[in-house]
Amino acid sequence: MKVSIGGPLKLVFRPWVEGLEHIPAEGPAILASNHLSFSDSFFLPAVLDRKVTFIAKAEYFTTPGLKGRMTAAFFKGVGQLPVDRSGARGAGEAAIRSGIEVLERGELFGIYPEGTRSPDGRLYRGKPGGLARVALATGAPVIPVAMIDTEKIQPPGQVMPKLMRPGIRIGRPLDFRRYQGMEHDRFVLRAVTDEVMYEIMRLSGQEYVDMYATAAKRQLAEAAKAEKEAAKAAKAALAQAEKEQAEKEKRAERGDRTQ
Template sequence: MKVAIGGPLKLGFRPWVEGLENIPAEGPAILASNHLSFSDSFFLPAVLDRKVTFIAKAEYFTTPGLKGKLTAAFFKGVGQLPVDRSGSRGAGEAAIKSGIEVLERGELFGIYPEGTRSPDGRLYRGKPGGLARVALATGAPVLPVAMIDTEKIQPPGKVMPKLMRPGIRIGKPLDFGRYQGMEHDRFVLRALTDEVMYEIMKLSGQEYVDMYATAAKRQIADAAKAEAKAEKEAKAEREAMAEKEAKENKGGGVERPAS
């Protein structure tokens, strides 16, 4: 399935890759990537000889009907792992547990430290709970990864993807053995995550924003709502003024003197 999907992706989009030599030939490793597009989880596995497993919403695997079955087969084929995101801490704990299991099998585990896609192409602050805890629990090396231009292939609102060459840069592995046994220290979790994000920033060339992408998305959504509300109010005011003027013109005619 990986060949069936990866082959057409490489043939159609011809992604360029730098740093493939940094992927270990065997053994566990964490690929920590920026997140620009839905397609990131497809392009990265497509260019690797080894299987890499990412986390995906369980809903992608449980939707009924033919479309649901095809979607589930597609996600399984590109190495996506279903995780139940129910509960306030369900997503994070389930992802950590799944990541540890993947690495304990000696495989590659892919994770997006930002936690969600960038809303504007910039690099946002990494969340320390997932990446750092998995790295410290397993001792696996962390490889920073930069996806380049994947957000331009299928911008929001576009149905058909644009044929263009995205890029992938894979950095040298980072060893965090110095932090072993300190996985409950929030300052260590923060320091490890920030170090990885700095390496991703150097590889991607993105502008760094010291806030979470989820918070940025809320700000953008709130701003859009406020703008829509202001436009609605302005439109209502214009319509009221037009109606008032029409009434005044209709009833306020000046009578001409007889000649």
């Protein structure tokens, strides 16, 4: 499946890559990337010779019917593991266990420290629970990755992708073995995550925002809702004003007729 998807992706979009020499030929490693687009999990594996395993929500694997089976086969083919995200804490623990299992097999594990796609192309604060805990529990090196312009290929709501060249910039591996055994220390987890996010920022050139992307999405959704309600209220006020003006003109017209 990797060959059948990766080949056409490289042929059509011709992604440029820097830093491939930082990917080890064998052995476990964590690829920690920014997250701009749904396609990030496809472009990164497409340019590597080794398989990369990402985490995907369980719904992609359990939807009934022919379409559901095809979707499940696709996500399994591109190396994604199902995780039940119905409970936030349970989902996090399941993702951590899955990541550890992948690394213990000597494979590459891909993770997005921001936890969700960036809502506006900026880089948001990394969540310390997943990336840092997996790194400290396994001792695997963390390789920072920057996806470039992937959000421009298929913005949210756009069905057909735009033909353009995305970029992938891979940084030097980061070694956190000095912190092994401290995966439950929240200050250490924060420090590890921030160091990785700094490297991703340096590679990507993105503006950094010191808040979680999930909080930013909530703010944007609330702002959009407030704007919609304000526009609705303004429209209603205009309609009321027009109605009152029409009634005023009618009264004036009746007054003219009685004179």
